[in-house]
Amino acid sequence: VQRNPGESEFHQAVKETLDSLVPVLEKYPEFAHQKMIERICEPERQIIFRVPWTDDKNQVHINRGFRVEFNSALGPYKGGLRFHPSVYLGIIKFLGFEQIFKNALTGLPIGGGKGGADFNPKGKSDAEIMRFCQSFMTELYRHIGEHTDVPAGDIGVGGREIGYLFGQYKRITNRYEAGTITGKGLDWGGSLVRREATGYGSAFFAREMLRTRKDTIEGKRCVVSGSGNVSIYTIEKIHELGGKVVACSDSNGYIFHEKGIDLAVLKQLKEVERKRIKDYLLFHKDARYVEKGSIWDVPCQLALPSATQNEISGKSAALLVKNGCIAVCEGANMPTTPAGIRVFQEANILFAPGKAANAGGVATSTLEMMQNASRDSWTFEYTEDKLAKIMTGIHNLCYEKAEEFGSPGNYMKGANIAGFIRVANAMLAMGVI
Numbered sequence: 001v002q003r004n005p006g007e008s009e010f011h012q013a014v015k016e017t018l019d020s021l022v023p024v025l026e027k028y029p030e031f032a033h034q035k036m037i038e039r040i041c042e043p044e045r046q047i048i049f050r051v052p053w054t055d056d057k058n059q060v061h062i063n064r065g066f067r068v069e070f071n072s073a074l075g076p077y078k079g080g081l082r083f084h085p086s087v088y089l090g091i092i093k094f095l096g097f098e099q100i101f102k103n104a105l106t107g108l109p110i111g112g113g114k115g116g117a118d119f120n121p122k123g124k125s126d127a128e129i130m131r132f133c134q135s136f137m138t139e140l141y142r143h144i145g146e147h148t149d150v151p152a153g154d155i156g157v158g159g160r161e162i163g164y165l166f167g168q169y170k171r172i173t174n175r176y177e178a179g180t181i182t183g184k185g186l187d188w189g190g191s192l193v194r195r196e197a198t199g200y201g202s203a204f205f206a207r208e209m210l211r212t213r214k215d216t217i218e219g220k221r222c223v224v225s226g227s228g229n230v231s232i233y234t235i236e237k238i239h240e241l242g243g244k245v246v247a248c249s250d251s252n253g254y255i256f257h258e259k260g261i262d263l264a265v266l267k268q269l270k271e272v273e274r275k276r277i278k279d280y281l282l283f284h285k286d287a288r289y290v291e292k293g294s295i296w297d298v299p300c301q302l303a304l305p306s307a308t309q310n311e312i313s314g315k316s317a318a319l320l321v322k323n324g325c326i327a328v329c330e331g332a333n334m335p336t337t338p339a340g341i342r343v344f345q346e347a348n349i350l351f352a353p354g355k356a357a358n359a360g361g362v363a364t365s366t367l368e369m370m371q372n373a374s375r376d377s378w379t380f381e382y383t384e385d386k387l388a389k390i391m392t393g394i395h396n397l398c399y400e401k402a403e404e405f406g407s408p409g410n411y412m413k414g415a416n417i418a419g420f421i422r423v424a425n426a427m428l429a430m431g432v433i
């Protein structure tokens with residue numbers, strides 16, 4: 001805390017991880033001798049830069065850009081870019097720290113990093129978004145590359161922004177280095193299933209967790225917070241697997257629709273028209289919109305928080321449990337507060353931490369890099385099958401590690417332990433780096 005003052009989300013992420021690692025340090029004393037904890041908590045490199053841009057009225061704005069290159073023991077830094085007004089170093093470091101363990105869990109050769117800017121894309125014109133992305137990349141390009149650091153999307157950065165970022169990268173470097181950025185369009189180096197991957201992966205993880213209790217998603221009443229990339233494709237896969245999602249949200253409020261969320265309407269509103277969730281009412285008069293309400297008031301059996309960090313408080317968690325929730329699967333990064341996690345664990349319900357449950361996005365980004373490197377493109381079915389196998393693999397690894405280290409059924413401990421051991425062993429093998 002003294003070393004990184006004011007970075008509360010980073011402190012929270014580190015504490016949650018380190019709390020799990022006590023039995024690991026007992027079993028492998030060399031990790032403590034070699035100061036693996038201290039080393040892993042210190043990013044390899046942190047870049048902070050000015051992003052000046054001009055709006056449509058010719059006013060100049062200055063934002064702050066970040067890229068935290070946290071750990072490259074397993075491969076090039078890999079992690080998304082977030083454009084949101086709340087972004088500051090503490091958020092990017094928390095996300096980068098989580099990313100190290102998440103990427104290790106996938107079993108793929110990728111290190112951990114994260115970046116972004118305190119830029120608010122809401123209400124900006126296409127041309128403004130483009131100028132901002134171009135300015136952002138004019139600094140970032142010198143730090144990234146397919147063997148160095150490979151950014152992707154996150155909150156506020158989707159296919160449109162990736163296009164502008166890649167276009168500027170290509171222009172400055174004069175290199176069509178497709179593997180430098182992932183989440184690209186299908187006509188220019190993107191991979192099928194990347195758009196769907198985080199949401200689908202989260203639903204696959206929920207399916208595997210329920211399987212351990214001889215249960216399925218079929219017929220389950222579900223709530224998915226948010227209405228962005230992760231949420232939309234979580235809803236799509238949950239519906240395919242026979243569940244019913246009755247509520248979703250944005251930062252202004254939530255929609256409740258007893259018949260089940262109409263995904264075609266949601267996609268049209270959010271992906272095409274970039275509108276607010278309350279406009280769902282224009283299509284479905286029998287739905288209900290609750291302005292500023294907490295979506296976790298809606299009773300459900302399966303909760304999939306897929307919007308942002310710390311969206312489930314201790315109080316919301318207690319209400320979810322009281323209302324009959326049997327499983328929580330985190331599509332977002334760190335959406336449950338420490339108090340909320342305690343409630344879920346005490347109630348002995350299934351709880352999947354984001355670093356395991358939402359790893360399908362980065363895993364499929366790595367499948368995109370593989371296709372770029374081999375100048376190949378795979379079918380939807382083949383790529384989805386690979387994603388499903390990776391998610392089952394992550395699930396089983398977390399499950400087994402939790403059991404091996406004396407906390408059966410605790411996916412959070414299993415994920416932290418499995419991810420840490422893989423990264424720490426690689427760092428150990430490479431000497432004091």
Ligand code: NDP
Binds near residue numbers: 309
């Ligand atoms: P999007 O920008 O596509 O969507 C974010 C959604 O969450 C929007 O509905 C947004 O509402 C809502 N939201 C964002 N911030 C807040 C806030 N402070 N309070 C309430 N609601 C908020 O982002 P993604 O779907 O890509 O990301 C969602 C989460 O998933 C994040 O935690 C991200 O880190 C994580 N994640 C994403 C991956 C990916 O592949 N995209 C991979 C792994 C994790 P509004 O429009 O009103 O802001």
